Amino acid sequence: MARSGRKEELVAAAVTLFSRKGYHATTVREIADAVGILSGSLYAHVRSKAELLYEAVVQASERFQAAVAPIAAETGPAGDRLRRALAAHIRVVAESPAAAAVFLHEWKALPPEHRAQAVAHRQAYEDLLARIIREGVEAGEFRPLDQRFVRLLVLSVANWAYQWYRPDGPLSPEQVADRFYDIIAEGLLRRNP
């Protein structure tokens, strides 16, 4: 097996263990065991446990970006793009719940040297949502709200799915996103005719 393949295996094993026990409680030995190599051999592929966390965070971030970037780059109505971006985000969470949990929670354990880069990756992802929202406001499709809070609201809903969404449940990520988007887009209050 190529060295990069072994590294991928180590990242995958680390993601499973980090999401189950937390980063700090996971040992290098456990990660090596999960892949069937000795701890010493692990260091032929990665420098540290922190590097495995960093790789996991970057890979998860890239997965979210790959799902949402094409939608952000379209030019159709912003509302429809926001609904599909929400669905795409929840689908990534649904397909890789352990990776999402590590990306969303364990990243705080990153040491300072990796942390700034991880924050930049997260920011690049959030910028995709910010772009859709800004274009919606500029086109007069969305109300001129505090755009930071629109982004935070959409991210809160999309991210929190890692806590409750079950892929074997009755609703697909798209159906979940449709229900949330209906509330966000049209509002909770009934209008008087």
Add this chain to the structure above:
Amino acid sequence: MARSGRKEELVAAAVTLFSRKGYHATTVREIADAVGILSGSLYAHVRSKAELLYEAVVQASERFQAAVAPIAAETGPAGDRLRRALAAHIRVVAESPAAAAVFLHEWKALPPEHRAQAVAHRQAYEDLLARIIREGVEAGEFRPLDQRFVRLLVLSVANWAYQWYRPDGPLSPEQVADRFYDIIAEGLLRRNP
């Protein structure tokens, strides 16, 4: 110091350590050290590390309930109550960020015998929000939406605040709640006159 006071100290120390390192990476010895007693003495006050996690989760749940129950029990417009419930929840997160993080994330580490009770406490809290939403729909104030998703949306926004809200930032919990509530209540889309 009374035994109950020492137990409270142990729960507080456990909350700080669990939120920082995660439940599994925190040892009984570290919790005892933080309070200035020997590990052996800790067992005079609690049976296990799991009992400390359970106490922390129940206390946090009770704090959320105490903040929101009076609002849920009022009879005024549901929208105004939902806005204030959101503010009250974010205020609890802001005042006890470590306790909120343990309640929202680490509770999954609870062993089965404590887990069912913790889920019941969470459910009792969510029922308060469900009541406000149901009353809003029944009064014709809210649209007849899927109420479970309204509750999930409000909880997502309120809970995710533990990840980004900084008590030393420019906005109070009430101001944050107002911005989110405006979007949730009135919707993102601009209406045609």
